[in-house]
Amino acid sequence: MSKRTSSAAFSSANEPSSKRTTTSGLSSYFPSLTGPPRPPAPLVSSDPLTDRQSTFIAHACPATNRTHAQTLQTHIRGLRTASHPCEMTHEMLAWRCLALKPGKSGLESEDDWRVETGQDDDGEKGGANVIRDVLAQEGGVDVAIVVSRLYGGVMLGPARFAHIRAVASQALARLLAAQRLSALRSQLSSLDEQIAAFSSSSAAAAGTTPAKSKQSTVDAYAALTEEKAQRLVAAREKRLELLEKKHREEEEALARADQAAREAERRGGAAAREEGTDENEAGTASPSLAGNGDEGNAEQAQPPTGPQDANGDGKDGVEDEDDEEALLREAEELARKEAEESQ
Incomplete structure (x- = not known):
C-alpha cells in the first residue's frame, strides 16, 4: 500500500462521521469521487x-x-479486456439518434422529430463515416458505436474500411438483438403477472388456495435466447387468451344467473301483490254477503201474514171468539148448578 493510500485510509477512518457523510454527499457534484x-x-x-x-473491435x-x-x-478508451487489452491507436465514434425539432412536443406527429448524427474519426480519416453509414443502412436509431483499431505497423489501405464496417455491423446486430431480448423478457414477466392474477381470481372464486407461481421477473429469464423467448411469449399469450375467454364465460354465466334471479324475484313479487289484491277484495265482499244471509233468515223466520190461532192451525179470528163465548156459557152453567144444589 502506498503512503498516499495509507494516508487516505487513515484520515477517512479518523474523520468525524458528519464530515464523512458530507463528503459522500458531494459525489453528485464531483463525479470523479465515484469514478467516470x-x-x-x-x-x-x-x-x-x-x-x-x-486488430479491429x-x-x-x-x-x-x-x-x-x-x-x-x-x-472504451479506458477499457481493459482480453479483446481490448491496451490503449488503442484509434477510437472511431459515430452516433445516430432522434431529437425533437425546436418548438415541437413530439405528440403531434412523426414530423416533430429529426435524426441527429455525429462522428469522430479520432485520427483514422474516413473511419467514422463508415460507422455512420452502417447505422443509417441497418436501422440503428438511438445508438452509438465505437470501433477501436490497434495499428500493427502495416498499412491496410481500403481494406481497413471493410473491417470497420464488418465489426460495426456485428456490434449493431448484437445490440439490437439484446434490446429485443430485453423487451421479450419484460413481456414475459408482464404476461406471468397477468396469468397469476387470473389464477388467483379463479382460486378465490372457487375457495381454494392458488398454486405457487414461478418467479416472474426479468432475472428469471436471463439465460433465454431470443428464439426461445419468442416461443415462450407465444405460449404465454395463448394461455392468457384462454384464461381471458374462460373468465368472460364465467362472468357471462354469473350475469345470466343474476338476471334470472332478479326476474324470478320480480315475478314472485308480482304474484304476491296479485294474491294480496284478491284477498282484499274477498274481505271487502264478505260482510255484505253475511248481512244478506241474516236478513234472509230473518225473513224466513217471520210468521206468515194474516190471523192465526195459538196452535198455528190457520183458523181465523171469528172462530176464536165463538170458542171463548162457549167457554163462558159453560162456566156460567156450572156456577148456576152449584147454586141450586146449595139451596
Whole structure:
C-alpha cells in the first residue's frame, strides 16, 4: 500500500462521521469521487478482427444524445479486456439518434422529430463515416458505436474500411438483438403477472388456495435466447387468451344467473301483490254477503201474514171468539148448578 493510500485510509477512518457523510454527499457534484460515468446499458461488443497485425473491435450501446455517445468513447478508451487489452491507436465514434425539432412536443406527429448524427474519426480519416453509414443502412436509431483499431505497423489501405464496417455491423446486430431480448423478457414477466392474477381470481372464486407461481421477473429469464423467448411469449399469450375467454364465460354465466334471479324475484313479487289484491277484495265482499244471509233468515223466520190461532192451525179470528163465548156459557152453567144444589 502506498503512503498516499495509507494516508487516505487513515484520515477517512479518523474523520468525524458528519464530515464523512458530507463528503459522500458531494459525489453528485464531483463525479470523479465515484469514478467516470458509464455508458447506458446494454453494452455489447463484436468479435475482434485481425488483419496483418492490425486488430479491429467494435462496441455499441444505446444513446439518445451526444453526451451518451461521448461517454461511450471515453469508457472504451479506458477499457481493459482480453479483446481490448491496451490503449488503442484509434477510437472511431459515430452516433445516430432522434431529437425533437425546436418548438415541437413530439405528440403531434412523426414530423416533430429529426435524426441527429455525429462522428469522430479520432485520427483514422474516413473511419467514422463508415460507422455512420452502417447505422443509417441497418436501422440503428438511438445508438452509438465505437470501433477501436490497434495499428500493427502495416498499412491496410481500403481494406481497413471493410473491417470497420464488418465489426460495426456485428456490434449493431448484437445490440439490437439484446434490446429485443430485453423487451421479450419484460413481456414475459408482464404476461406471468397477468396469468397469476387470473389464477388467483379463479382460486378465490372457487375457495381454494392458488398454486405457487414461478418467479416472474426479468432475472428469471436471463439465460433465454431470443428464439426461445419468442416461443415462450407465444405460449404465454395463448394461455392468457384462454384464461381471458374462460373468465368472460364465467362472468357471462354469473350475469345470466343474476338476471334470472332478479326476474324470478320480480315475478314472485308480482304474484304476491296479485294474491294480496284478491284477498282484499274477498274481505271487502264478505260482510255484505253475511248481512244478506241474516236478513234472509230473518225473513224466513217471520210468521206468515194474516190471523192465526195459538196452535198455528190457520183458523181465523171469528172462530176464536165463538170458542171463548162457549167457554163462558159453560162456566156460567156450572156456577148456576152449584147454586141450586146449595139451596
